[in-house]
Amino acid sequence: MQKLQGIAVSPGVAMGEALVMDNEGFRIPRRFVARDAVEHELERLDQAIRAAGEEIDANRQAVSRELGDQYGAVFSAHLQMLRDPALRIELDEMIRQRHYSPEYAVSRALRRYAKVFQSIESSYLAERVNDIFDIEKRLLRNLLGRRREELSQVISPVVVLAHNLTPSETANLNREFVRGFATEIGGPGSHTAIVAEGMEIPAVVGTGPFLTDVSGGDLVIIDGDLGLVILQPDEETIARYRHEAAEHVSRATQLEALKELPAETADGVRIELFGNIEFPHEVRHCVERGSDGIGLYRTEFLYLGAASEPDEAVHYEAYASVMNEMHDRPVIIRTCDLGADKVSHDAEETRNPTLGLRSIRLSLKNLPLFRVQLRALVRASALGDLRIMFPLISTLLELRQAKMVLADVMEDLDEEGVKFNHQLPVGMMVEVPAAVLMIDHFVDEVDFLSIGTNDLTQYTLAADRSNKDVAGLYSSADPAVLRLIRMAITAADLKQVPVNICGQMSGNSLYTLLLLGLGLRRLSVPPSTIPEIKMVCRTVTIPQCQRVADHVMTLENSRDIKNYLRDELKKVVPQLVS
Amino acid sequence: MANGTFSRTVVVTNPQGVHARPADMFVKLASQYESKIEVIKDGERVDGKSILAMLTLAAVEGTTLKLEGTGPDAEAAVAALAELVLRDFDENEPLTNK
The missing domain is CATH 3.20.20.60 (Phosphoenolpyruvate-binding domains)
Structure with missing residues (x-):
């Protein structure tokens, strides 16, 4: 469980699956796969790794040709990371045992590495964090293919997490399924705040960076009363918020x-x-x-x-x-x-x-x-x-x-x-x-x-x-x-x-x-x-x-x-x- | 040929430590051997054939690493890997030009 304090800009509490928006507008689809689909999903993962590997290799060759071998070496390390056997075992376990979708597993596993690298007090790993995100994006792009979805095509309830929602992004949201917002930057009066208020859904802004700690499909609570964003809440916290939600309904009835x-x-x-x-x-x-x-x-x-x-x-x-x-x-x-x-x-x-x-x-x-x-x-x-x-x-x-x-x-x-x-x-x-x-x-x-x-x-x-x-x-x-x-x-x-x-x-x-x-x-x-x-x-x-x-x-x-x-x-x- | 465990302790001496390129070289070399290769730093033990795991060690200049191999070609593997570290991952030559 991780709690982030931000600025409460629209009241209420939302609990739901995270839809993480990065600069490419990715939405990582549902987190679980059916038991009998596991083999197929693993095959899909391997195809994506192969395809991503070919892309990186093509980049490596092009760069080596134009700039020399020492520059191409960066891509060689990328390729090594992509094909890392330990990573592959970890992904296998997530998909086979926990029935995570390959997309979710990739995002989850790589973000964990990114977090470890970030926590190491050494600047030489800072660049590696970007490498990891680059590999994640590449894999997701290959996994999602044409299924990559736009925010307007969200079809199940989500809470939207983003660095900062642009007005046009918020305007094009499919309102029916958005339960709450949290953004890393922004303040009261930011567009996210105004839109959330208009939609009457909870929103918290200005939490500071947290998107790298969360994967699409994670359970997230947005507390628009206290300005909290809670990532991967524990059972006790979930129970407490469920109880509060029930009380909220009864107060609303009173006001009604x-x-x-x-x-x-x-x-x-x-x-x-x-x-x-x-x-x-x-x-x-x-x-x-x-x-x-x-x-x-x-x-x-x-x-x-x-x-x-x-x-x-x-x-x-x-x-x-x-x-x-x-x-x-x-x-x-x-x-x-x-x-x-x-x-x-x-x-x-x-x-x-x-x-x-x-x-x-x-x-x-x-x-x-x-x-x-x-x-x-x-x-x-x-x-x-x-x-x-x-x-x-x-x-x-x-x-x-x-x-x-x-x-x-x-x-x-x-x-x-x-x-x-x-x-x-x-x-x-x-x-x-x-x-x-x-x-x-x-x-x-x-x-x-x-x-x-x-x-x-x-x-x-x-x-x-x-x-x-x-x-x-x-x-x-x-x-x-x-x-x-x-x-x-x-x-x-x-x-x-x-x-x-x-x-x-x-x-x-x-x-x-x-x-x-x-x-x-x-x-x-x-x-x-x-x-x-x-x-x-x-x-x-x-x-x-x-x-x-x-x-x-x-x-x-x-x-x-x-x-x-x-x-x-x-x-x-x-x-x-x- | 007996399945033995061989280990050797080396100190990282290249100024930039085991960053992406050296880690890449290390993993590539380790992967050529059949034996299981592990790298230990301050009691933390990682898979020497995983670049991600190697990077999490954050082995900067001066770090002491224990290289441990288990399997049919462990002795040769550990010797070759130790050699690579001691050669500063072939990075020392351009440095003399600086």
């Missing part, structure tokens, strides 16, 4: 009872609970849990999953399906919030992407792309209560430009005789400290605000949440962040502009008392957290929350704030605090 009840505080103040979604199909998760609307529909995946830039029809179809499912409930759709690198493949690499050309900046620089999205949004506004939100607004000028493009698009559609809501509300994300400092001006020019705590925290504290070395600085509960949030709420209240909060913070029940106490009456949260947040809302009174908020604002650091909030939450809803 709240579905039909409004999010109303004990003293009768109605709180609007909205859901954050990534994909149109998640609307179902929101409706099922009785959400009052969609507070944040992220549209990035329209761009990421596709091979080419989505056209107006693709946009419209996605928006229309959400509008139709939500009927007349509000749907806030955020325009594209991507970095330049994600949209165009020939974009230059920038050294500091979070401070570079992204989000609304990219939209304003690439007007044809922006107009396509806006046209689809405006057209979809005929179907219900659609509201448009611009992300990452830093200056008044940016907001005005964006609104101008929107007005222009509306004018065009008017001329074309297309019906839409001429009064469709337009708002902005408050996630750049500069926007908060100028918020008294912004409130005169928008219909609503939405505070994005993830980016606001990162920009306020100048800390990248996915960088392990500075992630400790990153906390939405930092007093500086809370002051900015309070400033925004105060300015919005003065002009009676509705203000919403989205981001990790709003979906965490730890902060619910504080946020209500600061004056928020609309929270936009991941759908899975709606019942829990609703439970807190229904238990507390506004004066009680205000007292909590007043005290929090006197505290000097995020640790004290979190501890205090945990104690307060424990007093009101003890079952939510572990």
